[in-house]
């Protein structure tokens with residue numbers, strides 16, 4: 108039985124008459140997390156975790172209709188029992204567990220297993236069918252530890268006093284994770300691009316400890332940021348915003364930076380391998396740990412992982428053609 | 438190796454030229470003598486041997502790790518480089534290793550560790566590579582793999598290497614340029630002497646900064662008088678200067694690169710002249726009555742060693758535009774009209790078949806010039822050059838002296854049919870596209886293009902490709918026919934080597950025609966008409 112199926116509007120559960128991360132406006136949307144390919148405007152009623160609520164209100168509108176739930180607390184949607192479980196991806200991110208007549212499906216949303224002091228850690232949820240992301244579904248992706256990357260970032264920043272160190276990272280999730288990791292190493296102020304401000308505040312309000320931050324735009328015109336770390340979204344790279352800085356060194360924090368060509372193609376001097384998605388070995392081990400008999404794959408390199416699971420691990424795996432985008436916040 | 442690895446990392450991780458030079462200088466100050474020579478050769482891409490083929494290295498890895506072949510292939514096509522892929526897989530723990538790093542100098546790696554591998558049988562090679570990988574620092578696996586396959590590259594220009602060497606030794610960059618010119622690992626002993634300060638001294642002759650043309654503006658024909666101008670055909674080769682003084686000959690390209698070694702027949706020709714000269718002109722592969730494919734020429738620059746086949750298959754000629762020096766006399770402050778007289782009299786006494794002089798195109802009115810320009814393609818040129826007769830030979834693009842009146846590129850609207858991941862820089866994106874034209878109710882591939890889209894469009898198209906793949910043939914994906922692109926190209930000719938029967942030159946994407954549906958794309962017959970119109 109298909110507890111969840113793919114429709115034109117997104118992943119749909121007929122028994123509960125709701126969608127999960129739909130890409131078209133529908134009545135009931137269960138949202139795994141606030142990234143734009145998972146949480147879209149126009150829905151009538153959103154269901155999400157309590158920590159996700161302020162993020163969704165910020166991104167989709169303060170007055171959206173929304174019901175927020177605790178992690179692990181089951182609730183009824185018609186004939187389906189639904190619960191949220193931490194996905195370790197960003198603050199408030201969840202896997203969605205759906206049970207109908209004793210059959211259990213888990214929709215992972217985006218997830219990672221590496222430790223992250225800015226969000227709730229991933230929890231393995233046993234299930235019959237697991238819908239897993241596969242953004243980094245190739246064995247060449249193997250993440251270094253978060254502490255090692257944070258130490259590299261810190262060193263890169265500290266060793267450059269002649270100008271600002273501009274570190275580009277996605278405004279929601281990655282930026283706060285870096286601010287939180289750096290908090291273990293320093294209490295120096297880090298400067299932020301305007302687009303990271305509200306989300307960083309939302310994180311702070313929920314008790315996530317981070318280094319002190321100030322807005323770039325709040326600093327006087329003549330302030331040079333020499334020796335300072337500045338965090339900005341990738342859209343700021345090579346934009347007119349960058350003209351504000353003299354002699355900057357630039358870097359990008361993303362899982363894609365594992366491959367040298369990616370860094371060069373995007374024109375960053377330095378790449379820090381830091382991802383909010385699972386690497387290959389974590390994808391494979393998570394899938395095995397769920398005990399799922401059947402695995403449906405979304406995002407990115409699904410065909411490689413699919414074949415690997417079938418041929419090497421004898422797990423029934425299939426691709427699922429969703430509109431989730433592996434690239435965006437990786 | 439540690440020193441070399443640190444230098445590589447620094448050079449690789451900055452785009453600042455000062456930082457790059459500083460890293461090189463620091464390296465050359467600290468490194469042992471033999472390492473300096475190896476590093477110089479590696480930085481300039483002059484180590485000719487490769488201890489192992491990429492294929493064999495992959496096979497070793499596959500045997501040792503038991504990774505399925507198809508999975509490794511997926512990784513290679515994603516990363517685009519064997520050495521890097523294997524280093525990533527090693528770091529990911531796909532191969533059981535027990536690293537016990539032992540520091541060795543670059544010279545030891547190059548002359549003791551990474552040698553004699555080609556002749557080993559599979560079993561011995563497996564054992565040897567395991568030893569090599571285990572004895573290297575895991576952070577150096579990438580470099581070691583690149584050295585193993587002879588594919589070490591780093592983003593540092595020749596100029597910066599010369600600058601660093603000059604800073605360290607006090608000898609000028611030009612002198613270093615000449616000392617290193619044409620030198621490879623085969624000249625190791627000679628280079629050792631150079632680095633010990635016992636290099637032969639030589640005088641270096643530089644090109645005069647090139648005088649360049651600006652693109653023509655509409656107002657030109659209103660503001661300028663025809664009698665003030667010479668017209669010449671605009672040839673599409675390699676703009677260059679030949680400098681001959683005594684028995685020394687240098688050929689410089691416009692990019693300030695010394696290309697003497699790539700054009701031995703031109704250097705040979707110049708050596709037969711009695712005069713000392715500096716000539717400005719164009720290197721061209723001349724066919725029967727017009728230049729041949731630019732690719733023939735391009736090949737020359739890429740090759741490290743020119744075989745007799747390429748010299749014979751695509752002999753190069755020099756088309757002289759301007760005479761800048763003659764027997765020590767400087768003509769750059771003369772007007773173009775005066776220089777032209779000098780050039781004509783010099784050229785009049787040349788007999789070598791590789792020498793040509795650019796002819797003046799006669800005209801009396803701008804309307805006539807516009808008409809003549811329409812013949813450019815037929816003659817194998819890119820358009821016309823309009824040069825002010827009173828202009829001096831000045832550096833760069835001084836507006837108002839030289840103008841280029843280029844022909845418009847051809848364009849056709851074609852359907853995206855196949856895509857393939859790029860290599861190197863673009864290895865995890867589909868950036869190599871094949872475009873097709875209609876032939877009856879079939880789409881026939883007619884051009885491949887790699888460039889023309891911006892990064893945003895590339896990423897958007899990449900995502901579309903991943904969702905709309907019909908079939909995979911190795912790295913190539915056939916796609917749903919949906920997108921139409923306007924393809925521009927410089928030349929078009931009949932070809933038996935292509936399925937479509939036509940070959941186009943420099944195809945590139947002009948724009949994404951989101952406004953067009955597949956049925957509105959052009960036909961093969963439209964391409965055929967372009968050929969007929971110009972033959």
Ligand SMILES: [Zn+2]
Nearest residue numbers: 142196217436
């Ligand atoms: Zn996400």
Ligand SMILES: [Zn+2]
Nearest residue numbers: 144217431432
């Ligand atoms: Zn996602």
